[in-house]
Amino acid sequence: MRIGELARRTGVPVPTIKYYTREGMLPAGERTGPNQVHYAESHIRRLKLIRALTEVGGLSIAAAGEVLAGIDAPGSTVHGMLGTAQSAVSRVAAERGTDETWERADREVGELVRRHGWTVRPENPGWQTLVQVVVAYHELGRSELLGLLDGYADAAGTLAAAELAAFDGVPSIDAKIEGAVLGTVLGDAAMAGLRRIAQEDVSRRPEAQPHPG
């Protein structure tokens, strides 16, 4: 198909398609004549993947480009790709504090990880995110919210195992790798959406209303 039809079928404007091609995120079409470039069905799917990562998953163009390069690289592994996808979706952590509150929060995260029997590098992007959250709880004098973290951790462990089992049924390694990326990027969006819904439901219940007087 020509670029106009590709744009129509995907809803992605022509200049955006050209931009993705220049950035190396979308393979160029096949030149079939002096003014004619042919695009295949695989271009449609690739554009949908780019849109899923950026519009639904909220990745920047640079982060999406990095993830797509990882998907395309020969010899990628599920474990390696997961690391790339995780770094891409994780916010850049603020400079690590060195004061007592940070050290305490780092220790508390370490204890949480041990309690749940997890094996993980301290450079895991999630570790620093979590330390930042714990520091914020302490600094705001809301240390009681720490009590929520074991519940979050149980849920995270259950979901990670379910995600892994879901990729496992997929035959090809390429599809497994893409599944790991979608599980990470779209799974975050799905979980955030479901939390909004469950929170609204819970806050409507009579026991959530403040007592009069």
Place this chain on the structure above:
Amino acid sequence: MRIGELARRTGVPVPTIKYYTREGMLPAGERTGPNQVHYAESHIRRLKLIRALTEVGGLSIAAAGEVLAGIDAPGSTVHGMLGTAQSAVSRVAAERGTDETWERADREVGELVRRHGWTVRPENPGWQTLVQVVVAYHELGRSELLGLLDGYADAAGTLAAAELAAFDGVPSIDAKIEGAVLGTVLGDAAMAGLRRIAQEDVSRRPEAQPHPG
């Protein structure tokens, strides 16, 4: 204390403090002389709250300002404030599609909500996020990932109930409202961090490695 000490004690640069004041996010200090403005301990806490919402929670300055205005407004309720916080942390949804895939995804989300016995408005910001995720699964031919959503939903329900119970022990309505905001904004960050950690742990296990050959 003077502005220099406020900056030193919070790590927030003086121009940024002035910017937050101009934007109405931080109350002005008390003028005690022609060149002297006095800041109180409450300014320290407020700056930490602003930092938690923006740096840890990832809110834009505009969204954080909206949330803080809600916290400050007399007569705010936990339920109302939760809606404000939810809108602030939710990505602006792309224009709603009208084709068959969208309608199908919207129905599937509705069924999921009913299966979990939730009462929720279809305008809940999480609903549209979730529809977008389901559309992406279908468009990428990965409908098998839909099977993960019930697990995510169970976890979201458990966490929402735990969060509500955590606010409940807090005596004042103001602290409850702030707790609802922190539960939403920092809870998302905590859950994302824990998911990264659990995913790394699961992907290291022997059963996660591709079989040779």
